[in-house]
Amino acid sequence: xxxxxxxxxxxxxxxxxxxxxxxxxxxxxxxxxxxxxxxxxxxxxxxxxxxxxxxxxxxxxxxxxxxxxxxxxxxxxxxxxxxxxxxxxxxxxxxxxxxxxxxxxxxxxxxxxxxxxxxxxxxxxxxxxxxxxxxxxxxxxxxxxxxxxxxxxxxxxxxxxxxxxxxxxxxxxxxxxxxxxxxxxxxxxxxxxxxxxxxxxxxxxxxxxxxxxxxxxxxxxxxxxxxxxxxxxxxxxxxxxxxxxxxxxxxxxxxxxxxxxxxxxxxxxxxxxxxxxxxxxxxxxxxxxxxxxxxxxxxxxxxxxxxxxxxxxxxxxxxxxxxxxxxxxxxxxxxxxxxxxxxxxxxxxxxxxxxxxxxxxxxxxxxxxxxxxxxxxxxxxxxxxxxxxxxxxxxxxxxxxxxxxxxxxxxxxxxxxxxxxxxxxxxxxxxxxxxxxxxxxxxxxxxxxxxxxxxxxxxxxxxxxxxxxxxxxxxxxxxxxxx
Ligand code: NDP
Numbered sequence: 099x100x101x102x103x104x105x106x107x108x109x110x111x112x113x114x115x116x117x118x119x120x121x122x123x124x125x126x127x128x129x130x131x132x133x134x135x136x137x138x139x140x141x142x143x144x145x146x147x148x149x150x151x152x153x154x155x156x157x158x159x160x161x162x163x164x165x166x167x168x169x170x171x172x173x174x175x176x177x178x179x180x181x182x183x184x185x186x187x188x189x190x191x192x193x194x195x196x197x198x199x200x201x202x203x204x205x206x207x208x209x210x211x212x213x214x215x216x217x218x219x220x221x222x223x224x225x226x227x228x229x230x231x232x233x234x235x236x237x238x239x240x241x242x243x244x245x246x247x248x249x250x251x252x253x254x255x256x257x258x259x260x261x262x263x264x265x266x267x268x269x270x271x272x273x274x275x276x277x278x279x280x281x282x283x284x285x286x287x288x289x290x291x292x293x294x295x296x297x298x299x300x301x302x303x304x305x306x307x308x309x310x311x312x313x314x315x316x317x318x319x320x321x322x323x324x325x326x327x328x329x330x331x332x333x334x335x336x337x338x339x340x341x342x343x344x345x346x347x348x349x350x351x352x353x354x355x356x357x358x359x360x361x362x363x364x365x366x367x368x369x370x371x372x373x374x375x376x377x378x379x380x381x382x383x384x385x386x387x388x389x390x391x392x393x394x395x396x397x398x399x400x401x402x403x404x405x406x407x408x409x410x411x412x413x414x415x416x417x418x419x420x421x422x423x424x425x426x427x428x429x430x431x432x433x434x435x436x437x438x439x440x441x442x443x444x445x446x447x448x449x450x451x452x453x454x455x456x457x458x459x460x461x462x463x464x465x466x467x468x469x470x471x472x473x474x475x476x477x478x479x480x481x482x483x484x485x486x487x488x489x490x491x492x493x494x495x496x497x498x499x500x501x502x503x504x505x506x507x508x509x510x511x512x513x514x515x516x517x518x519x520x521x522x523x524x525x526x527x528x529x530x531x532x533x534x535x536x537x538x539x540x541x542x543x544x545x546x547x548x549x550x551x552x553x554x555x556x557x558x559x560x561x562x563x564x565x566x567x568x569x570x571x572x573x574x575x576x577x578x579x580x581x
Contacts, residue, residue, distance in 0.1 A: 130562045132489035134242070141318045149326045153410065157291055160422050161195055164284050166534065169194045172434050174534045196284020205282055206289040213349045216259060218339070221252035230254060231395040238399030238468055241331055243313035244490035250338040253347060253394040257387070260352045264359065277367060279353075279360035280432055287422065294414030298325065301341060301408050305329025313491065316407060328409030341408050347390060347397060350420035354387050355380075357421060361428035365435055374443045375436040375527040379427045382450035382520055389458055396465045401553060427524050427535045436529040446523045453519025460505040460513035467501045476504040484571075486564035500561070500568050509574045510554075514546040518576070550575045 162177065170176035177194075180186030224232030232254060237247045268276035275281060302325050309315050314331040318324055333341040358380045366372050390397060397403065406412070438446070466474055472483050481503040488496055505512045521542045528535035558565045575581055 130489065130559060132491050132493045134491075134559055141320050141323050146320065146323060149322055153322070153326065156414075156419065160287055160291075160418055161284075163422075163426065163534065163537075164196065164287060165191065165194045167429060167433050168284070172430055172532050172534050174532065174537070196287065198288045199282075199285045201282055202285030202289045205278065206286050206293065209353065210293070210349055212260070213256065213344070213352065214339075216256035217250070217252065217344055217348055219252060219255065221250070221255055223252070223255045223258075227254070230392065235395045235398070237403070238396075238465065239404040240490060240496065241311070241314045241404075242491055243311065244492045244494055245311060245314065247332060247340075249340065249343060249395075249398050251394045251398075253352075253391040256348060257352050257355075257391040261355055264356045268359075268363065277360055277364040279357045280364040280429070283429070287418065290418045290421065291414070294410075294417035297341075297345065297417065298410040298413035301328065301330060301333050301413060304333055310334045324409065326410045328407030328412065331405075331407050332403075333408050342403055342406075342412060343398070345408075345412055345416035346402055347394070350416050350424075351387060351390060353421050354425055355384050357425040358383055358428040361425070361432040364432045368432070369435050373431065373435045373437050374440075375438050375529065376428065376431045378438075378443060378447050378450065378527040379431065379524050381447065382454065382524055383425075383428075385451075385454055386457075386520065389454070393458075393462070393465075396461060399465060399468065401549070405556060423538060423541065426538050427528050430528055430532070430535045434528075434531065436527070436531070438527065438529070443527075446527050449526075450520045450523030453516045453521075453523060455516070456505075457513055457516030457520065460516060463504050464501060464506060464513075467499070467504075467506075472499045472501075476501070479503065482507070484564050484568055486561040488560045498561075500564065502568070502571055507572055508578050509576055510569070510572050511546070511550050511575050514550065515576045518542060518546060546576070 163174070166172060166174050166177055170180075177186060177191055181188060181191060221232040224230050232251045235249055235251045237249055240246050264276075267273050279286070305315055305324070306329065309330050310333050311331065315329050316324075316331075317329060318327075330341075335341075362372050362376050362380055365376055402412075463476060467476065467481060467483075472481055475481070481501055483499040483501050483503070486498050486500055488498060490496060501507070509515065518539070521539050525535050525539045554565075554569070557568075561568075
């Protein structure tokens with residue numbers, strides 16, 4: 099219905115043909131505007147309220163989780179209930195917060211500096227690791243202003259050096275305790291928070307004063323919205339230091355496996371063995387992280403890199419939320435070990451591995467389809483697709499294909515379904531004694547469903563009627579026939 103009513107109100111805008119130099123007029127008959135398909139360009143009251151809540155509640159929440167585990171046996175409701183019924187005073191709770199220490203600063207800042215060095219090294223892995231795509235690679239999309247960026251892909255090298263050093267330290271050199279992350283977790287949370295805010299403020303100022311690509315900046319007119327969702331699409335310092343690539347998948351993501359290993363070693367030291375649940379979490383999440391670095395050239399084609407701008411959501415989220423909340427199952431198990439009966443352990447590991455398989459297969463399928471421009475086979479056959487057009491803000495008309503075959507014909511986001519499956523497996527591995535580890539799946543579920551809606555809104559603005567056609571041919575988002 100919406101499409102029909104828009105069809106009658108035709109929008110036109112001037113278009114200068116690069117070939118002829120003449121002014122043409124392109125008529126877009128489904129309400130699209132050139133370049134208006136990146137970050138949301140309309141801010142509603144709900145978004146503003148949600149942003150204020152996130153800014154207010156997320157930072158204290160990470161400390162609340164920490165104290166619940168360290169002082170209240172990982173019972174999430176205990177501190178709050180204690181305060182409400184008078185068993186715990188606010189002053190007592192305050193005194194249980196971790197201290198701000200020089201060690202916290204030393205660990206976090208050396209880690210960040212080390213990762214900055216690694217990210218600036220040229221990639222050597224692609225020269226000798228068969229099948230690995232690294233070095234300077236083109237991004238797999240065009241920005242709303244029509245720019246096509248290139249990226250320095252060397253994440254696998256940084257991941258292997260960092261994790262290799264952690265293992266060498268644990269088994270041979272013993273420079274620092276292998277439980278360093280658990281031992282100093284609270285202190286590091288403070289520093290990560292400070293850093294997250296500083297990075298967010300820096301990119302906000304940079305967006306206003308010296309943006310990398312002014313044409314891809316977005317200003318909503320609301321300070322909080324711009325601070326949270328970002329102004330610049332691809333802030334960079336120099337040619338290769340890309341804020342999004344660095345913060346999204348370097349310090350926090352590389353630390354993820356190290357944090358999990360540190361949790362496992364802590365559990366071993368405290369309880370004398372590593373539980374099967376801890377193994378499950380380490381294996382599933384370890385493969386997930388390794389996969390991200392093995393496929394870093396794919397990652398540059400995700401919404402994170404192609405469409406989301408860099409603000410507090412990434413700056414703070416990557417420094418604090420990712421290394422803390424994404425590793426919460428391991429932290430929980432370090433304090434509260436869970437031994438699963440063997441059949442349940444096998445079932446959960448299987449669920450996680452199947453989720454991982456779906457996640458990777460779906461993502462690689464779209465990547466392959468886009469890179470071969472629809473010429474390669476999908477599930478052994480020539481793929482079906484829809485041809486769509488879109489307009490960059492230079493008013494250039496561009497063509498793209500939307501895949502209808504394979505996983506992309508089953509639901510519109512089977513990759514999110516895979517992610518939800520593997521995340522569910524990790525949460526269930528923590529048993530049913532407490533809610534804390536399940537906060538993660540709740541978060542991922544909200545993140546993914548909101549992401550589906552956000553993405554569909556964006557794709558509709560970009561592809562117009564062809565997107566409606568895709569939605570009618572592939573009507574479900576996550577679960578075939580259900581949702
Ligand atoms: P997708 O990789 O699914 O990318 C969606 C984009 O793909 C759309 O915006 C559109 O972009 C394009 N597209 C949509 N439908 C089609 C089609 N049929 N054929 C071709 N192209 C299509 O989403 P994300 O970038 O969000 O996610 C990538 C992965 O990262 C997922 O597996 C997700 O689970 C994971 N992820 C995990 C997060 C976490 O916190 N754990 C957070 C975010 C992502 P275009 O403009 O290019 O056409």
